[in-house]
Amino acid sequence: MQLHSVRRSEGKHLEEGVKQHTSVLKITMASLYLPALGRMAVCGGTHGNELSGVYLVQEMERQRKEKGDGVWPIPVTTVQSNPRAVKECRRYIDTDMNRCFTTDMLSSPVTDSSPYEVQHAQELNNLLGLKGSADAIDMICDLHNTTSNMGLTLIHYTTSDWATMHICKYLQTKITKVPVRVLVMDVPISDAYSLESVSKHGFSIEVGPQPHGVVRADIYLIMKEAVDMTIDWIHKFNSGTVFEGGDMEAFKFIKSIDYPRDPETQTLSAAIHPQLQDRDFCLLKRGDPLFLSFSGETVKYEEGESLHPFFINECAYYEKGIAFHLAKKLTLTIPTVQVKKD
Amino acid sequence: MSSRANISCLQEAKRVAIFGGTHGNEISGIMLVNMWIQNAAEIERNRLVTKPFISNPRAVEKCTRYINTDLNRAFTPENLSAPDVQGLPYEVQRAKEINQMFGPKGSSDAYDVIFDLHNTTSNMGSTLILESSTDLFNLQMVHYIKKAMAPHTCSVLLNEHPQLKYSTTRSVAKHPIGLEVGPQPQGVLRSNVFESMRTILKHALDFIELFNSGVEFPPCTVEVFRVQERMDYPRDTNGNITAMVHPHLQDCDWEPLNHGDPMFLTFNGRTILYEGASTVYPTFINEAAYYEKQQAFMTTCREILAANAIRKAFK
Numbered sequence: 127m128q129l130h131s132v133r134r135s136e137g138k139h140l141e142e143g144v145k146q147h148t149s150v151l152k153i154t155m156a157s158l159y160l161p162a163l164g165r166m167a168v169c170g171g172t173h174g175n176e177l178s179g180v181y182l183v184q185e186m187e188r189q190r191k192e193k194g195d196g197v198w199p200i201p202v203t204t205v206q207s208n209p210r211a212v213k214e215c216r217r218y219i220d221t222d223m224n225r226c227f228t229t230d231m232l233s234s235p236v237t238d239s240s241p242y243e244v245q246h247a248q249e250l251n252n253l254l255g256l257k258g259s260a261d262a263i264d265m266i267c268d269l270h271n272t273t274s275n276m277g278l279t280l281i282h283y284t285t286s287d288w289a290t291m292h293i294c295k296y297l298q299t300k301i302t303k304v305p306v307r308v309l310v311m312d313v314p315i316s317d318a319y320s321l322e323s324v325s326k327h328g329f330s331i332e333v334g335p336q337p338h339g340v341v342r343a344d345i346y347l348i349m350k351e352a353v354d355m356t357i358d359w360i361h362k363f364n365s366g367t368v369f370e371g372g373d374m375e376a377f378k379f380i381k382s383i384d385y386p387r388d389p390e391t392q393t394l395s396a397a398i399h400p401q402l403q404d405r406d407f408c409l410l411k412r413g414d415p416l417f418l419s420f421s422g423e424t425v426k427y428e429e430g431e432s433l434h435p436f437f438i439n440e441c442a443y444y445e446k447g448i449a450f451h452l453a454k455k456l457t458l459t460i461p462t463v464q465v466k467k468d
Numbered sequence: 469m470s471s472r473a474n475i476s477c478l479q480e481a482k483r484v485a486i487f488g489g490t491h492g493n494e495i496s497g498i499m500l501v502n503m504w505i506q507n508a509a510e511i512e513r514n515r516l517v518t519k520p521f522i523s524n525p526r527a528v529e530k531c532t533r534y535i536n537t538d539l540n541r542a543f544t545p546e547n548l549s550a551p552d553v554q555g556l557p558y559e560v561q562r563a564k565e566i567n568q569m570f571g572p573k574g575s576s577d578a579y580d581v582i583f584d585l586h587n588t589t590s591n592m593g594s595t596l597i598l599e600s601s602t603d604l605f606n607l608q609m610v611h612y613i614k615k616a617m618a619p620h621t622c623s624v625l626l627n628e629h630p631q632l633k634y635s636t637t638r639s640v641a642k643h644p645i646g647l648e649v650g651p652q653p654q655g656v657l658r659s660n661v662f663e664s665m666r667t668i669l670k671h672a673l674d675f676i677e678l679f680n681s682g683v684e685f686p687p688c689t690v691e692v693f694r695v696q697e698r699m700d701y702p703r704d705t706n707g708n709i710t711a712m713v714h715p716h717l718q719d720c721d722w723e724p725l726n727h728g729d730p731m732f733l734t735f736n737g738r739t740i741l742y743e744g745a746s747t748v749y750p751t752f753i754n755e756a757a758y759y760e761k762q763q764a765f766m767t768t769c770r771e772i773l774a775a776n777a778i779r780k781a782f783k
Contacts, residue, residue, distance in 0.1 A: 184708075185735040215759075273653040337589040337653030339756035343712040343733045393502065397659035418659050420503050441655040444531075 159466040160289055162364040163327065166265040167203040167254055168353055172224050172321050173442070174211025175338040178349045179269025179331075186353075199361040203263070207250060207321060210242060215339050217442055218243055224268075227323055229316035232257055250321065257324040258315065266328030267356055268321045269349060271336045273441045274450075275404040277304035278348055281330040283311045283318040285376065289363070290327045291460045295374045296359045301351055307407055308376040309436065309453065331356075335404070338441055363465055371462040377407065377434055377453035384447045386417055386425060395419055398439045398449060406436045410452070417449070474687065476604050477781035480680050481580035481643065485519045485570055486511065486669065488585045490540050490637045491757070492527025493654040496662045497585025497647075500669070513673055515680035523566060523584075523637050526558060531655050533757055534559055540584075543635035548573060563637075571640040582641035583672060585665060588650035589756045590765075591719040594622045594664050597646030598692065599636070601628055605643050607775035609675050611688045616671040620664070623722055625751060625768065626692040632766075633695075645672070651719075654756055684779040693722065693749050693768035700762040702732060702740060710734055713754045713764055721751045725767070732764070 168186060170179030186204045189197050206212060210219050220241035226232075232251045236244055254263045272279075278301060280294045291308075298306045315323055322328030331352045336345045363369065386396040396417035402410075410416075411432045417425040433452040437443060440450075488501030504511050504520035511518045522528055524539045536557035547560045548567050570579045588595075594617065596610045614622045625648070627633050638644035647668055652661045679685070701709040711732035717725065724747045725731070732740040748767035752758060 181709075181712075181735055189736070273656050335653075337651075337656075337756050339654060339759070340589050340754055341709075341712050342718060342754065343715045344718065346712060346735070347715075394499070394657065397657045397662055400659045403659060420499070420662075439656055439658070441653050444655065 156462075157368055157464040158288060158461040160463050162465050163200075163264040163289060163360045164364075165201050165203070165263045166267070166357070166360060167205055167263050167325070168267050168269065169205045169207045169321060170269045171209065171212040172207040172268055173217045173222075173270065173338075174208050174213070175215050175217055176269070176271040176336075177339065177341040178271050178333060178336065178346045180206070180212050181341055181346060182269060182349055182353065198357055200357060200364065202357065203254075205250070205253070207268070208243065208246065217338070220244075222442075223247055224321055225319045227251070227257065227321055228319045229257065231319070247321075251324055255324045263325045264327055265356075265360065266322040266325035267353055268328065268330045269353070270330055270332045271338070271345065272332055272334035272437065273337060274406050274437050274439060275335045276307070276332060276406045276436060277334070278306045278352055279309050279332040279334075279436070280306070280352075281309045281311065281320075281332055282328075283313050283315065283320075283323055285310045285312065285378070285456070285458055287327055288460055288463050290329050291374065291376075291458060292363075292369050292463055293327075293356055293359050294329070294376075295372075295460065296369070297352055297355050298374070300355045300358075301348070303351075304348055305407070308374065309379065310376055310456075311379050363463070366465055366467075368462060368464040371460045373457050373459055376456050376458050377436065378456055380433060380452045380454055382448045382451050383416070383435075385444075385449045386419065394444075396423075396425060399424060402435065402450075403439060406438050407434050407453075409433075410435050475684065475777040475779055478605055478778055479580070480515075480780050481605065481676050482516050482680065483519075483579045484516050484581045484583070484673070484676060485521055485579050485641070486583045486585065487521050487523045487637060489522040489524050489528040490584055491533045491538075491586065492524050492529070493531050493533055494585070494587040494652075495655065495657045496587050496649060496652065496665045498522065498528055499657060499662060500585060500666060511669070511673060513677040515677055516673075518673065521570075524559065524562060533654070536560075539563065540636050541634050543567070543573065543637060543639050547635075566637060567640055573640045579641045581643045581645065581676065582638040583669060584636065584638040584644070584646050585669075586646060586648045587652040587654075587661065588648050588752065589653060590721055590751065590753050591651045592623065592648060592721045592751060593650070594620065594668060595625055595646075595648040595650075595751075596622055596668075597625045597627065597648055599627055599633065599639065599644055601626060601692070601694075601773055603643060604775050604778050605679075606645060607690050607773060608679075608685045608688060608778050609643075609645070609672060611690050611775065612675040612685070613668060613671045614690070616674070617668065622668070623751075624690060624692045625695065626771070626773075627695045629695045632698060679778070679780055682780050684777060687777045688775050690773050690775065692771050692773055693751060694771050696748060696767045696769055698763045699731075699750075699765050699767060701759075701764045702734070709759070711738075711740060714739060717750065717765070718754060721753050722749055724748070725750050 170183030223243035226247035396419040399415040435450040438450040488497030501520040539559040542563040711734040714730040716730045731742040750765045753765040
């Protein structure tokens with residue numbers, strides 16, 4: 127791949143991996159060649175009360191029955207990940223399944239008395255993996271909802287998977303009804319604990335706000351569009367389309383903050399402040415309100431570094447001791463990509 | 469003077485209870501009641517006794533709506549008179565205990581007022597729920613609360629429907645009032661919802677204090693929404709829903725729904741219209757707990773109720 131160093135009309139230097147058209151200069155750049163994404167799975171109901179994914183997978187299965195396997199331009203496997211939890215409309219039966227997919231947990235011995243989700247995670251790994259092997263499925267889109275006002279958030283465990291980053295960039299340009307953000311956890315794949323890490327390029331599609339146990343039409347339609355556009359990108363990519371690189375914005379997880387709690391009983395002594403509620407991905411600066419206590423005091427953000435809160439007031443995180451997470455905003459530079467022809 | 473003849477003299481309301489956690493995942497009421505159990509200063513008044521109470525502690529502990537059966541449907545005559553045997557569903561047992569402590573329902577020993585605190589995933593704002601159109605005390609109280617909360621809107625839902633009315637926890641008292649504030653997801657505490665509920669209760673207790681001190685409340689009218697019908701989701705032969713509340717109806721609680729308006733959207737994109745003959749006012753639109761009760765929303769009709777002047781009866 128040839129490297130070109132150029133001066134943009136605004137006076138900034140650009141380096142490798144970028145194709146740029148300007149009114150002054152035209153630089154052609156070689157693409158990064160990546161293998162085709164041959165097989166994809168769409169998983170719903172990983173948390174049994176996050177209903178958009180449950181109903182979207184059901185609808186996709188109905189469409190396949192009605193129109194045959196050619197209903198999508200690429201092979202798509204549909205999976206209801208946690209049918210027992212879906213039946214009871216609960217997040218999980220014994221333990222949160224979306225924390226069961228680390229390499230250690232997938233290889234630990236299980237018996238009939240192991241927690242249901244630990245056993246079932248290993249079954250899903252057999253179906254869609256094995257995680258880390260050449261046989262693992264290329265793509266998993268794991269469908270989730272949140273009570274937080276996060277719009278459409280695409281969650282991946284690394285910044286250097288170019289295919290996944292391109293899909294995210296594509297969704298950001300195609301979906302305009304809600305903000306579309308990219309969140310990276312930045313962990314090694316063996317430590318990644320969620321279902322999509324079983325695949326080579328998987329990511330989570332998280333849409334909110336929606337109460338658990340409810341299906342909202344507007345939220346369902348956003349999730350459907352995200353899945354449709356992902357299938358669309360993969361089909362175009364596999365067919366030879368060149369996807370131009372460039373800069374894109376992403377948020378990297380830094381840490382979590384818990385609610386103020388009563389030291390003896392551990393019950394909440396404050397709620398998310400009204401000025402923070404629903405403002406996921408805003409910029410939190412020192413002195414900004416975080417919590418409003420029941421006795422009327424405001425707890426403020428005291429740290430020097432300005433960060434971006436997300437998963438603000440997610441129902442399922444109360445038991446995990448999380449009021450919200452904090453992220454740093456990054457600019458990622460991704461290369462131009464096209465499919466490697468055999 | 470003829471106006472004097474139209475004042476209803478009612479018994480003082482000395483014993484008041486505030487119930488939270490009738491549903492264990494409706495968090496505002498649970499947090500308020502726990503706060504007041506620790507420190508009751510805010511709910512104390514001179515002329516009444518206020519008891520904060522967690523109605524379904526096992527469900528609260530598990531942050532679930534109920535353990536065996538919905539407590540807020542359990543106060544039927546059959547359940548309340550059921551013999552004390554092993555194997556009674558938890559909530560039936562609990563209903564009997566609550567009836568002992570705050571009732572017996574229908575007797576002169578029952579508590580005067582019970583406020584039952586609820587949240588909903590529906591966009592109902594602040595809603596006060598009445599079970600009778602002829603309870604003058606309650607009508608005057610909601611009128612007072614609505615005026616005090618203005619410009620913040622309080623809607624009043626009247627469930628007096630012979631089939632759809634249900635046996636609520638609060639029905640043990642002489643004057644039952646439901647407080648329903650949303651939208652709030654189950655298991656979540658939103659500051660604005662918490663504070664709205666807190667303020668409504670403050671005004672309610674102020675009213676009772678004024679009433680007990682002898683203040684006369686002049687005749688008034690109250691706009692209510694009277695429950696008409698329960699509308700279920702379209703379902704397949706297995707009982708699974710085949711459509712969602714339509715985006716045009718979602719979040720439009722209390723707004724008119726007319727013949728021909730969109731009502732549901734199927735998962736494959738087809739719109740189903742409302743076919744009813746007259747305009748209705750839907751509420752409880754897309755409440756999470758009602759999927760299993762076969763209810764997508766309720767229809768109501770608007771009505772103006774008139775209430776006589778009231779004052780405390782002199783002994």
